[in-house]
Amino acid sequence: xxxxREFEYEGFHVSVIYNPSTNSxxxxxxxxxxxxxxxxxxxxxxxxxxxxxxxxxxxxxxxTAWGAAGIKSRIEDGRLGVKN
Numbered sequence: 001x002x003x004x005r006e007f008e009y010e011g012f013h014v015s016v017i018y019n020p021s022t023n024s025x026x027x028x029x030x031x032x033x034x035x036x037x038x039x040x041x042x043x044x045x046x047x048x049x050x051x052x053x054x055x056x057x058x059x060x061x062x063x064t065a066w067g068a069a070g071i072k073s074r075i076e077d078g079r080l081g082v083k084n
Contacts, residue, residue, distance in 0.1 A: 003060030005068060010075050012036070018043070018063040020056065025067035029080055037080040041067060 003018045015028040023045065029037040043063040054062075074080055 003057075003064040005064050007068075009072055012075060014068070014071055014075075016064050016067045016071065018060050018067065020060060020063075023063075025063055027067050027071045029071060029075065037071075037074070041070070043067075 005016045007014055011031065013030045015026075015030075017026045017028075018024075019026070023043045025041045025043055027037070027039055027041070028035060043066065045059075
């Protein structure tokens with residue numbers, strides 16, 4: 001089960017999408033309809049203890065929250081860079 005989260009943060013529109021088939025999180029940051037940053041991260045299941053005991057929904061929530069926390073840190077630190 002994939003998970004998609006969209007929210008506004010520090011004036012930016014942020015989309016965070018978890019793809020369970022590839023264990024990747026795609027992050028997109030845009031401002032006024034212009035994409036400022038887009039990247040894809042691989043989610044390492046070993047980051048979470050007892051991962052095999054979690055439901056697909058719980059896995060998606062953790063991976064999406066992990067990706068969102070990372071992009072929030074990049075925004076706060078001013079490290080968005082150019083679109084990849």
